[in-house]
Amino acid sequence: MEIIGKKKLKGEIKVPGDKSISHRAVIFGSISKGETTVENALLSEDIISTIKCFREMGVKILINEEEDKLRIIGNGLYGLKKPSRPLDCGNSGTTMRLLSGLLAGQDFESTLIGDESLSKRPMDRIINPLRKMNGNIAGADDKYPPINIYPSKGLQGIDYTLPMASAQVKSAILLASLYANGETKVEEKKITRDHTERMMEYFSEDDFIGKNIYVPGDISSAAFWMVGASIMKGSSIVLKDVGVNPTRTGIIDVLKSMGGNIEVKNIRNINKEPVGDIYISYSPLRGIELDPSIMGRLVDEIPVIAVGAMFAQGTTIIRGAGELKYKETDRIQAIVTELKKLGGNIEALEDGLIIKGTDALHPGVLESYDDHRIAMALSIGALNIEGKSKVTNTKCINISYPKFYESLWEIVE
Structure with missing residues (x-):
């Protein structure tokens, strides 16, 4: 240029529209029951990667590109389906890290892959805390994608202090906590974006029924x-x-x-x-x-x-x-x-x-x-x-x- x-x-x-909030709108809309509409969604490559992953797990997501709008027919907290192939996160570290937390609590096996750049980005930062929650998760050299996730014998809540300032790690743990027994606490030494906490609270108000979201x-x-x-x-x-x-x-x-x-x-x-x-x-x-x-x-x-x-x-x-x-x-x-x-x-x-x-x-x-x-x-x-x-x-x-x-x-x- x-x-x-x-x-x-x-x-x-x-x-x-905000990229972080758009990712989370797709995630929470997909695991809620009924219809979620998302206005002013960012329809960039990273968000499309997240959408494609949930489509692979049986969620119906309609895209209106002219109006930057999404219509998500959610499957509910326990309604995701086993994907028939690896879930391709493209270049999106947010997609891979947040979905790792969500998938750690599912009763099916899944694999998360990414492009050449994403395949070099560290994932041990989410593998380690998810294992502490009893998650059955592994990566290449226990550090890099692809990420393989298997059903666990039951996730357990943890009390975890983030070793680095990372909203993605925090969010992976919080998403896993939806499927964990007991209480989960995450402590951060430095403030990071709290969009996951806000949206989790917004959806939990109505017991994870579909909502309207403006990004x-x-x-x-x-x-x-x-x-x-x-x-x-x-x-x-x-x-x-x-x-x-x-x-x-x-x-x-x-x-x-x-x-x-x-x-x-x-x-x-x-x-x-x-x-x-x-x-x-x-x-x-x-x-x-x-x-x-x-x-x-x-x-x-x-x-x-x-x-x-x-x-x-x-x-x-x-x-x-x-x-x-x-x-x-x-x-x-x-x-x-x-x-x-x-x-x-x-x-x-x-x-x-x-x-x-x-x-x-x-x-x-x-x-x-x-x-x-x-x-x-x-x-x-x-x-x-x-x-x-x-x-x-x-x-x-x-x-x-x-x-x-x-x-x-x-x-x-």
Whole structure:
């Protein structure tokens, strides 16, 4: 994708539905009894992977692409059917990890597979606690996909402290707890997104009968526009109907600390999720040191925060982000390598980054590493640099934001 800078952003954007909430809507709709409708669902490749897995287990899911809507005819908590073939999670770590927890409590055998990238991502983090719950689960070298799950002699509740900040691990345990005897407690040292807890509470209110769900806009997708408008002179945008769950708003807190001009208005609750409109306009940013405790609230946004820091005055230090190494690519190394191509003053730490703002930036040819968040972050950075840059292999953006460039061309000036 060729990108011409130097630009500004003007107008109103409706970002796609939240990816995390869309996954969970499909999961809880499928294990509830009766019909669940999901509005503003994100119909990206990752969500389609989750949908296909449940279809393989006998759940009827109808997709209305024009209206971003799903209609799920749930089978109930104990109504899933044995799949006739391995469940293909594609590139979606969320699909694999959450389904592992759900499937650990079923009375049939199942296998979870993924693409080449997902097959290299660590799964021992969910295998170990599920085994502690008496789950019969194994992976390649007990660490990687494929994941083989067999019926257990009965799951048992556990008291588990997360060794790392991971909403996916927490969610796998909580989903398994639906089929476990006794009480399950999960303790986390750092706050992580709580969409599973909120949706579990929402569905349990009516004993897992089908519900209506509205998926708010994804704040992780909104983050690219927040940073873009903050660093591009003359920019002023509004992001409508974005999820502002406090476990996800670390990006807002960080940008405000850097001097960003951001305000959230019209906050309301929809199916137990807070939603609001975010107003952002250009403001000179300054470097800061991020508190490692905030990582659970914004780890996905670190690549675009690094881009913003490249244009800030002073030094930005990011620590406690070691989880970035285990995403679709090693995001720490990827962002360092690519921002240096633009003249960025950036270096890698074992668990983070040090970025010094600079005016000596220039266009370049950039690689996405087939990672959607790297591709979008680089695109925002290139948009604020005079001249023509190119970001290669941008098809990966379909994983979370299929209309990213379409939205960009509508608001760029």
